[in-house]
Amino acid sequence: xxxxxxxxxxxxxxxxxxxxxxxxxxxxxxxxxxxxxxxxxxxxxxxxxxxxxxxxxxxxxxxxxxxxxxxxxxxxxxxxxxxxxxxxxxxxxxxxxxxxxxxxxxxxxxxxxxxxxxxxxxxxxxxxxxxxxxxxxxxxxxxxxxxxxxxxxxxxxxxxxxxxxxxxxxxxxxxxxxxxxxxxxxxxxxxxxxxxxxxxxxxxxxxxxxxxxxxxxxxxxxxxxxxxxxxxxxxxxxxxxxxxxxxxxxxxxxxxxxxxxxxxxxxxxxxxxxxxxxxxxxxxxxxxxxxxxxxxxxxxxxxxxxxxxxxxxxxxxxxxxxxxxxxxxxxxxxxxxxxxxxxxxxxxxxxxxxxxxxxxxxxxxxxxxxxxxxxxxxxxxxxxxxxxxxxxxxxxxxxxxxxxxx
Numbered sequence: 001x002x003x004x005x006x007x008x009x010x011x012x013x014x015x016x017x018x019x020x021x022x023x024x025x026x027x028x029x030x031x032x033x034x035x036x037x038x039x040x041x042x043x044x045x046x047x048x049x050x051x052x053x054x055x056x057x058x059x060x061x062x063x064x065x066x067x068x069x070x071x072x073x074x075x076x077x078x079x080x081x082x083x084x085x086x087x088x089x090x091x092x093x094x095x096x097x098x099x100x101x102x103x104x105x106x107x108x109x110x111x112x113x114x115x116x117x118x119x120x121x122x123x124x125x126x127x128x129x130x131x132x133x134x135x136x137x138x139x140x141x142x143x144x145x146x147x148x149x150x151x152x153x154x155x156x157x158x159x160x161x162x163x164x165x166x167x168x169x170x171x172x173x174x175x176x177x178x179x180x181x182x183x184x185x186x187x188x189x190x191x192x193x194x195x196x197x198x199x200x201x202x203x204x205x206x207x208x209x210x211x212x213x214x215x216x217x218x219x220x221x222x223x224x225x226x227x228x229x230x231x232x233x234x235x236x237x238x239x240x241x242x243x244x245x246x247x248x249x250x251x252x253x254x255x256x257x258x259x260x261x262x263x264x265x266x267x268x269x270x271x272x273x274x275x276x277x278x279x280x281x282x283x284x285x286x287x288x289x290x291x292x293x294x295x296x297x298x299x300x301x302x303x304x305x306x307x308x309x310x311x312x313x314x315x316x317x318x319x320x321x322x323x324x325x326x327x328x329x330x331x332x333x334x335x336x337x338x339x340x341x342x343x344x345x346x347x348x349x350x351x352x353x354x355x356x357x358x359x360x361x362x363x364x365x366x367x368x369x370x371x372x373x374x375x376x377x378x379x380x381x382x383x384x385x386x387x388x389x390x391x392x393x394x395x396x397x398x399x400x401x402x403x404x405x406x
Contacts, residue, residue: 025076028060029084033091040092043218044370047211049174050218053088053095054132062099064127066106071120072127078251078315082258082307089262090269093374094218096262098132098171100255105133105179107251108236109197112243118233122177122197133197134175136226138168145386147244148190152183153235160235162196162228167209170221176200180226181240193240202230215373246324250314250333257307257340260378264303264344267351267371268296274355274366289354296350303343310336331391331398338387341378348375 022028036053043050057063066081067073081103088096106126113119125131137146151164162182172178178198183190209223228234236243271293278287310333317323324330352359352368359368 022061025062025065025074025080025084026087028062029087032056032060032062032095033087036088036092036095040095040370043092043094044215044374047213047217047220049171049220050092050095050098051174053092054098054174057099058130061130063102063130063132064106066103066110067123067127068110071123073123078254078311078318082254082311085255085258086262086265089259090266091262092218093259093263093371094216096259097216097219097256100252100259101135101170102133103255104248104251105135105197108179108195108243108247109133111247112195112236112238113197116233116237118231119197119236122199125176125199129176131176132171132174133177133179134169134172136164136166136169136172136178136180136224138166140165140167146181146382147193147241149181149183149193150190152186152188153194153196155185155232158232160196160228160230160232162226164226164228165208166226167223168221169205169224169226170219172205172222172224173207173220178203178226180228184239191241195236195238195240195243196228196230196234197236198228198230198234202234203228214376215370216377242321242325245330246321249330250324253333253337253340254307254311254314256378256381257303257310257336257344260340260344260375261300261303261307263371263375264300264347264351267348267368267375268293268300270359270366270368270371271296271351271354274358289356292350292353296347296354299343299347299350303340303347306336306339306343327398331395334387334391335395337382338379338384341381341384344375344378348372 032053035056036050039050039052042048062084064073065076069075085096085100085103088099109119109122109126113123122131126133140150151162154161164180164182166180169178177200180196180198181193182196184192184194204227205224207222208225211217211220211222275287275290275293279285313329313332317329348368348371352372355366355368358364358366361367362369
């Protein structure tokens with residue numbers, strides 16, 4: 001049975017029973033987080049994929065929660081999946097970031113694939129079989145500029161081919177499918193792009209770079225030569241510029257930010273435990289570093305409020321193409337990544353200064369090393385300097401609010 005034939009099979013009794021009698025998404029996310037917590041140190045130390053966490057995620061059907069009910073999912077909202085990212089971030093940053101990237105790719109298939117047989121096939125596989133989708137957007141020396149592609153799709157009849165120098169494909173070797181961008185054709189300009197949604201048997205990967213990094217080690221974001229040879233229906237008919245503005249950027253920035261906020265919250269939780277222990281040991285007297293804990297709490301509150309307001313804005317205009325393409329929305333959702341990543345680092349640093357040497361050590365209950373190393377990836381991943389430089393023109397054109405509620 002091939003991929004399409006398998007996907008056309010109806011939802012089985014076990015899947016139907018689970019969907020009908022399943023625990024809440026909050027409960028399921030908490031179960032996966034417990035497993036992720038248990039292997040987080042090993043994932044970080046060994047730089048390995050969090051297999052146990054994603055076995056649990058599949059068991060809890062978390063990989064397909066956004067898939068529409070008619071395709072075997074739960075039609076989960078942006079509120080649901082960002083909460084899952086936050087919960088997983090408190091347990092294991094790599095697990096949360098993988099889930100955030102997967103969710104972004106699933107959102108693209110859902111929001112731009114209705115009525116397209118292959119895209120609906122992929123939805124069924126994600127919903128029923130809990131496929132994990134990887135992302136290939138970084139290419140060659142483009143430094144994360146995903147709005148310009150070097151590799152082009154080669155069309156031949158009803159087939160397409162593509163060879164891509166993918167310097168980063170997070171968890172590519174572990175994924176069941178892949179979503180990638182490319183130039184529309186050999187004579188297209190770099191910004192004339194299309195998106196492809198691929199099953200594992202549509203492509204091959206040849207490793208070209210390793211992933212020996214300071215943090216986020218479990219994302220296994222190694223480099224590959226990506227070779228694609230597949231039916232042409234793997235290419236989204238809609239141009240990538242629309243998919244990028246309406247789905248890719250909003251979901252990526254909201255889900256990434258929620259994962260980073262979860263990492264920050266975990267650090268603040270450890271700092272709180274340290275302060276409480278120190279206060280008990282001194283008869284209730286607060287330690288000198290308590291001021292840093294207050295700053296950490298304030299920074300975390302600001303970060304959560306920032307993310308929540310952007311989630312609300314996206315949810316309000318989720319199906320309004322004009323609103324999503326507006327200068328104000330695009331500026332806000334783009335700069336969310338910058339603001340959230342900086343606030344997450346700030347929060348963890350305040351938490352570490354709260355704990356002092358106890359947080360600096362790697363061998364105690366209050367260690368902050370993994371949280372700090374992981375969250376430091378946030379400003380670098382799609383570099384903040386590049387985003388700010390690209391946003392300069394649009395922010396100049398955007399108006400300044402005349403009141404607090406504009």
